[in-house]
Amino acid sequence: MKKLKRSARLVEMTQYLLSRPHTVIPLTTFAERYGAAKSSISEDLAIIKEVFEEGGSGELHTLAGAAGGVKWIPKVSRELALAFAERLSTQLAQPDRILPGEYLYMSDLLGQPALMNEAGKIFATAFGNMNIDVVMTVETKGIPLAYATGAQLNLPVVLVRRDHQATEGSAVSINYVSGSHKSLHTMSLSRRAMREHSRVLIVDDFMKAGGTVQGMIDLLAEFNATVAGVGVLVESGSVDSEERLLTDYISLAKLTAVDAKSRHISVKPGNYFDL
Amino acid sequence: MKKLKRSARLVEMTQYLLSRPHTVIPLTTFAERYGAAKSSISEDLAIIKEVFEEGGSGELHTLAGAAGGVKWIPKVSRELALAFAERLSTQLAQPDRILPGEYLYMSDLLGQPALMNEAGKIFATAFGNMNIDVVMTVETKGIPLAYATGAQLNLPVVLVRRDHQATEGSAVSINYVSGSHKSLHTMSLSRRAMREHSRVLIVDDFMKAGGTVQGMIDLLAEFNATVAGVGVLVESGSVDSEERLLTDYISLAKLTAVDAKSRHISVKPGNYFDL
Numbered sequence: 001m002k003k004l005k006r007s008a009r010l011v012e013m014t015q016y017l018l019s020r021p022h023t024v025i026p027l028t029t030f031a032e033r034y035g036a037a038k039s040s041i042s043e044d045l046a047i048i049k050e051v052f053e054e055g056g057s058g059e060l061h062t063l064a065g066a067a068g069g070v071k072w073i074p075k076v077s078r079e080l081a082l083a084f085a086e087r088l089s090t091q092l093a094q095p096d097r098i099l100p101g102e103y104l105y106m107s108d109l110l111g112q113p114a115l116m117n118e119a120g121k122i123f124a125t126a127f128g129n130m131n132i133d134v135v136m137t138v139e140t141k142g143i144p145l146a147y148a149t150g151a152q153l154n155l156p157v158v159l160v161r162r163d164h165q166a167t168e169g170s171a172v173s174i175n176y177v178s179g180s181h182k183s184l185h186t187m188s189l190s191r192r193a194m195r196e197h198s199r200v201l202i203v204d205d206f207m208k209a210g211g212t213v214q215g216m217i218d219l220l221a222e223f224n225a226t227v228a229g230v231g232v233l234v235e236s237g238s239v240d241s242e243e244r245l246l247t248d249y250i251s252l253a254k255l256t257a258v259d260a261k262s263r264h265i266s267v268k269p270g271n272y273f274d275l
Numbered sequence: 276m277k278k279l280k281r282s283a284r285l286v287e288m289t290q291y292l293l294s295r296p297h298t299v300i301p302l303t304t305f306a307e308r309y310g311a312a313k314s315s316i317s318e319d320l321a322i323i324k325e326v327f328e329e330g331g332s333g334e335l336h337t338l339a340g341a342a343g344g345v346k347w348i349p350k351v352s353r354e355l356a357l358a359f360a361e362r363l364s365t366q367l368a369q370p371d372r373i374l375p376g377e378y379l380y381m382s383d384l385l386g387q388p389a390l391m392n393e394a395g396k397i398f399a400t401a402f403g404n405m406n407i408d409v410v411m412t413v414e415t416k417g418i419p420l421a422y423a424t425g426a427q428l429n430l431p432v433v434l435v436r437r438d439h440q441a442t443e444g445s446a447v448s449i450n451y452v453s454g455s456h457k458s459l460h461t462m463s464l465s466r467r468a469m470r471e472h473s474r475v476l477i478v479d480d481f482m483k484a485g486g487t488v489q490g491m492i493d494l495l496a497e498f499n500a501t502v503a504g505v506g507v508l509v510e511s512g513s514v515d516s517e518e519r520l521l522t523d524y525i526s527l528a529k530l531t532a533v534d535a536k537s538r539h540i541s542v543k544p545g546n547y548f549d550l
Contacts, residue, residue, distance in 0.1 A: 117426065
């Protein structure tokens with residue numbers, strides 16, 4: 001217990017809440033922590049709630065009753081999410097990103113933790129109400145996004161491997177067909193990594209026809225787990241609708257054209273903003 | 276500009292600072308943001324500084340002069356870092372982690388974003404003064420730790436691949452010998468990923484003899500970049516000193532024995548706590 005003035009207590013409580021998203025914190029925790037009356041704590045929380053919610057950074061939920069307390073739900077407003085998607089689209093459209101085979105160099109963007117955290121917060125906003133148990137991705141480039149999302153939702157992250165690894169113990173492996181190249185690949189998930197009946201949010205950095213994501217969905221079936229949502233940072237729009245394996249997903253940016261000859265890339269905000 | 280009462284302003288400023296570690300924020304930014312006098316902002320910052328520093332969560336540096344402002348430096352005190360390492364050691368010592376070949380199952384721990392963030396904050400404390408330009412790791416399992424460290428230090432993360440990928444453009448590949456098995460492997464880094472003369476912090480989840488880390492150091496030489504520090508979450512202590520390829524590194528936990536027969540694992544806090 002440390003006695004603090006209200007001003008200091010507000011700073012401390014703000015820090016405490018921000019580092020514990022999606023976690024119920026009983027009022028008594030604060031009351032004991034600061035040796036303050038619950039009524040004072042409630043007043044402090046009202047101030048914090050107002051600042052958080054007016055600033056558009058999320059919601060502070062108050063839970064009544066014996067198990068009462070507060071829960072910090074980080075959110076990104078539609079407006080700020082769209083501004084993020086537009087910045088991302090502009091950066092993705094830089095012509096020097098074009099690689100042989102009309103691949104796009106994205107590693108500099110994926111290598112920015114702050115950008116990943118912002119995208120993760122948007123996914124946490126989109127999927128926060130879906131009773132998700134675990135966030136899943138397949139190695140490699142979607143990993144930072146999956147962790148950023150997991151951190152905001154206070155959920156564990158499960159990593160699907162391309163090969164069976166000695167450090168994963170017994171694993172379930174499946175074959176899947178990549179939608180765009182029609183080639184056969186393998187992915188593998190440790191038996192211990194996923195509980196039965198888990199509700200899973202699949203996250204990845206890039207999706208073309210959706211073969212890799214469909215592979216992850218097939219893998220989940222082996223664990224009697226279900227997909228609760230799919231979020232990708234960038235989707236390729238240059239896929240025929242009959243080629244597309246997946247229709248139920250959210251994307252933050254959509255690549256509509258990559259032309260190596262004219263060095264032209266078109267990117268627009270993803271389907272998350274279509275509604 | 277939004278006029279806020281001091282209490283609300285303290286909450287807002289706390290949130291603003293915490294989301295921008297290792298970033299200089301001029302006092303004028305706050306003064307304009309809240310339509311407040313610089314003297315009021317200075318008083319607010321003094322309150323925030325006291326709470327942050329007494330709580331042991333980091334330092335709020337005040338920079339004088341024309342480029343004056345404040346900089347939030349997240350830190351973990353030695354005491355809290357040791358408590359973290361002891362919790363981690365206890366969890367790692369659970370006998371059911373032993374896998375064939377005396378590997379240890381760690382994916383459940385590596386899959387906890389909050390645990391990764393805590394470890395990343397300890398690395399940020401250890402390496403925060405070393406003028407680092409970029410954090411580097413090799414796929415796969417060290418990635419969340421590298422991003423957690425990069426986020427706390429406000430630095431980009433560069434990802435070394437095991438194979439050359441079409442999405443990375445031209446790359447430099449090297450061969451390296453894993454210290455424990457003496458087998459030959461390849462790693463590859465995109466030409467665009469690393470500027471010349473960068474000072475690099477190498478982060479990984481596990482180190483045995485140090486062959487993989489030594490491979491990354493050799494790879495850096497190809498980019499005229501230098502290693503400024505090496506941080507690993509867990510090191511294996513079962514390596515002969517003549518086998519060990521690397522002596523200058525920090526570990527948070529040290530695996531001193533894994534015995535599959537007796538199902539016994541010994542783990543203690545790493546060399547970061549030896550000093």
